[in-house]
Amino acid sequence: MNSQCNKHISLLLLTQLLLAALVSIPRTATAATLSIKNTNYAIPSGAYFVSPNGNESNSGRSADSPWPVSKAIASAPSGATIVFRGGTYRNVRLAVNKRLILQAYPNEQPWLKGSIVIDGWVPEGSIWRKDDWNYSFPPNQQPQAIDPNYPMAGYRDMVYINGVALKQVASKANVAPGTFYVDAGNKKLYIGSNPAGNTVEATVQTEGVVLWNSNASGSVVRGLGLVHYADRGIQIGAAGITVENNTLAWNGVDGITIQSSDVKVHGNNISYNGRKGVGGIRSHRLLLENNVISHNNVENFATNWSASGVKILWSDGAVVRGNMVDSNKSMGLWADESCSNITFVNNVTRNNRIGIYFEISHKAIIASNVVYNNRIAGIMILNASAARIYNNTLARNHANLLVQETSRNNTKSTEIAEGITWITRNTVVKNNILWHSSGPMFYAPGCATKEPSNLMVPTTNNNAYYRSSASRPVNLIWALSGNQCSQSFNSLASFQSATGLESNSLDIVNSNDPFFVDASANDFRLTSGSPALGRGEPLPADVANAIGVAAEIPVDLGALNNLEDDG
Known part of the structure; x- marks a missing residue:
């Protein structure tokens, strides 16, 4: 597998760029340009049918005799499928109190508007x-x-x-x-x-589909468009909900809010919402996969509080993979406030304030992401422990990688016992490509706590740094001693001599980029002679499994292909 994949990173990147081209909403979107992904879900025997002009005197049991959606929600038994004919459903708020499948009629676009x-x-x-x-x-x-x-x-x-x-x-x-x-x-x-x-x-309505009642657990929402709601398109408080292939856009606050466990959100377009695309609170084992999450925070909420593409709080075991996270006017992917065991893999996150942000939390796999053109940092670790940062491609962010510690520490004894200390420790940085930046490549200052940076980052190796000029940008900024804020290192050799770290890493200064096919066009596939080929340290089993590659064998540097190569 790897000998073939070595020649191509980023089937992941190409897949996500194609996904964005197919379903993302342009920056100047209007109602005419909004679309829902075309779906063709099977219609089971006994399904109920609804349409914007459905009549209560109809049977509701055939596509030609649909009910109003309100009657179907009230009348269909638990476990039923409700099929939405295309068109616009106005002033609709659906409070679901039983297990239902809500799905689009094949090849039609049902719009639920608040x-x-x-x-x-x-x-x-x-x-x-x-x-x-x-x-x-x-x-x-x-x-x-x-x-x-x-x-x-x-x-x-x-x-x-x-x-x-x-x-x-x-x-x-x-x-x-x-x-x-x-x-x-x-x-x-x-x-x-x-x-x-x-x-x-x-x-005129606050929410579109509300799945708060525990009796709605296991429900499915697929193939619908939810727009113009004052608060959010979908609110989830029941467990085991699946949300797939929907469009959630132009809602006043959030596209979707999740406050329950075992929810799956995949294949959706979640864009142009007022504050954030996806909010998760105690959303344990959330799977957020293969979505386009773009241009959120159109109302300009405070970027340091809750505005984001995705923000997850107090959650354990969330997996965020394969998403295109683009041009959100705040953070891209953000795990905050005592999250644990979070996985960010195989995402493309670009043009946000921070691409991937792991804050006051514990244990994360951040691996095989393509992260570029973010205004503050590509990846940022702040007061968070046990972040393992493997095989990311980081390019043209202000700081490609930013690791910091402040005096803000956890005081909750139960969380501290679980390792959630809010102290930046045990960060591992391996197999990444740090390709140019407008600020420092790798910034890990000790200014706030006057501690040496190697307390935050004891392990960093097998990375590659590329600059076209030796004078700019600075490779690393690091605190060597407990009374020092930071020291700049313009070459990897000087950093290696001072710290003993990065002993097997590369520092390439060349006017011609030897790594990628065409980084200027955001094509981050490795060239046939790239120095990143085969240079990566073998991956731990859990990191390899999260990415979807083999463990314990050498890999390329930078983001890895996430599929087996049949060639």
Whole structure:
């Protein structure tokens, strides 16, 4: 396998780029450009059918005689399948209190929208007014979630004209073209763009599909689109839920929120949501796989609090693999606050603030990811222990790898007993390619605690550093002693001499990149003569198994192919 894979990294990367091209939403997305992945799920005998114009007098038992969705949710027995015909389901909130399969009719696109179409606008000077507007969604987040520069982020009202979102403003006086204002006290909605001849939609529901009741455990949601909800498209509080091949976009806060165990989220497009794409709280054994998670935090919530592509809290055993995580206006993949046994493998994460962030947590496998063009760091470890960082390709991030420790330590005795100390220790860094950066390649300062960096990172070896110039960027920044903040090393040889670490690593300075096919075009496959070929240390069994390659044999440096090569 490896002799063949040595010539091609990144069947993973190519697969994820293709996935993004097929299902991601363009930056200037409108209703017309939103799509749901085409699906063709089998329809079991005894299924129930719904459509936007379904009639309660219909049988509900054939595609030509559908019910309204509300009747099917109420009437179908536990274990039933409800098949959604294509079209737009308006002002829908589905509270599921039994085990159901909710799926799209073959090759059709069912859209569940938390909005309604508004007419009856009254001109008022240069703006337009809707009277008797009975909907208002004021902030319901923690104060820390709001960036002072964007005080309207927490207001969850949304208005769209022809599918394009308008910006909410704080007063009627501020209404201008492209904006709207909700006067909740007087029950009026104002917009600054002419509604004549256009479709105006506004949010009236908080959530799309709610699977909170424990009786809904084991339910499946697949092939649906959920948009325009004030809070989230899907909320999960029941165990064992599967969410696959859906589109969750343009929701006011989150695409999907998970507060239960053994949930599987795969093949979805989770993009352009107000705060984050996926939120997991005590989401033990979550599987987040092969999703496109892009352009979230459109409302500009505080980037250091909860905004992200994915944020997981207080969770054990989550696996995040094979996802394309692109252009979220905050962190890409983020495990925070006493997570444990987290696995981030085979992801592509680019153009975020931090690509992969492991914070105040314990035990992680971060392996075989392609991480590039992130504005602060590619991978960041902060007050977290036992992170094993293997075979990642890190390119053009401000800092490709950032490891830090502060005085913020855990005080919960039960968590400390499990090793969740919030102290950065036992970080292992092996087999990675660190390819150029705008800041330091590998930054592990001791400034906050005045401790030597080798307490945080006792093991780093078999890595490769590439720069086109010896003067920039700096290879490593490291604290050698307990009273030192940091010391810069412009060459790997000087770092090896000072620390005894990185004894089998490479430092290549060359105007021509010898590693990749075309890094300037984000093609990070290894060239046929790449110095990374076969140079990696054999992987521990659990790391190899997580990536999907053989253990205990030499591997390439950088991200590895995640499939067997039949050639």
